[in-house]
Amino acid sequence: GESVGLHLPTLSVQEGDNSIINCAYSNSASDYFIWYKQESGKGPQFIIDIRSNMDKRQGQRVTVLLNKTVKHLSLQIAATQPGDSAVYFCAENMKGSARQLTFGSGTQLTVLP
Amino acid sequence: NAGVTQTPKFRVLKTGQSMTLLCAQDMNHEYMYWYRQDPGMGLRLIHYSVGEGTTAKGEVPDGYNVSRLKKQNFLLGLESAAPSQTSVYFCASSSLTQPLTDTQYFGPGTRLTVL
Known part of the structure; x- marks a missing residue:
């Protein structure tokens, strides 16, 4: 089946x-995409989302x-901070799929001092 | 608002035992979901519910059952636990009325080990 993957x-x-x-x-x-941040031992936390009718969306530092x-x-994080260290997941939702999200396997971001 | 809560946080079972995981949300969300997360992998949908009294299968439903008797609660049951069900389980919810989004809000997870 089709899936979301990370490079x-x-x-x-x-x-x-x-x-x-x-x-x-x-x-x-x-038609809908979300980025989640997951810190060790915690549940995924919503960061930012975007609809397919948009090319770019900005939040605070993201x-x-x-x-x-x-x-x-892609997810861009400006001026990365130690608190940004986490696993980041992208997820997609197919129109008409009862709001089911398909998640990628995640990228571990490590911020070096 | 507590958001999405899950009980218990940790549990160890022996093969063949049964248990129920409880998810509760206080955001009046219509949709609720159960996922499992295995090491180095993303979340996989087990079952979901689009409203009180309704449930549907997700990507990996075998070995699990669910019930949504109240809008705020979504229960995940393991009738006969197997070692392959060792995982971290996450519950999530989302609102039917959220404008232009399908954002799901997640609980803190339940770490289950089946020996």
């Missing part, structure tokens, strides 16, 4: 640098970019 399982960045986490999706019928042509999603 890199781990990412290390220096504190203060920008981070970019990538995600590829294969279901062209997906930006999500959507490229429907190549079915690619």
Whole structure:
């Protein structure tokens, strides 16, 4: 079946640098995408989302970019902080699928001092 | 608002034992979900519910049953636990009336070990 996947399982960045986490999706019928952050021992926490009728959406220190042509999603974190260290998941929702989300396997972000 | 809560936080079972995991949400959400998360993997949907009294199968429903007798509660049952069901279980909920989003809000998880 179609699934959401991530390019890199781990990412290390220096504190203060920008981070970019990538995600590829294969279901062209997906119309909604979410990024979640999961800290060790905790449940996933919503970061930002984007609809398929948008290319870019910005939040506080985070930006999500959507490229429907190549079915690619990215999460950019500005001025990465130690508290950003976590596993980041992208998830997609297919229109009409009773709001079921399909999750990628996650990227572990480590912020180096 | 407590959001989404799960009980218990940890549990160890022997093969063949049964147990029920409880999920409660105080956000008046219509949709509720049960996921499992295995090491190095994303979340996989077990069962979900689109409203009180209704349930549906997700991606990996075998070995599990669910019930949604009250809008705020979603129960996940294991009738005869197997070692393959060792995992971390997450409950989530979402609102039918959220504008333009399908955001799911997650509980803190239940870590289950089946020996």
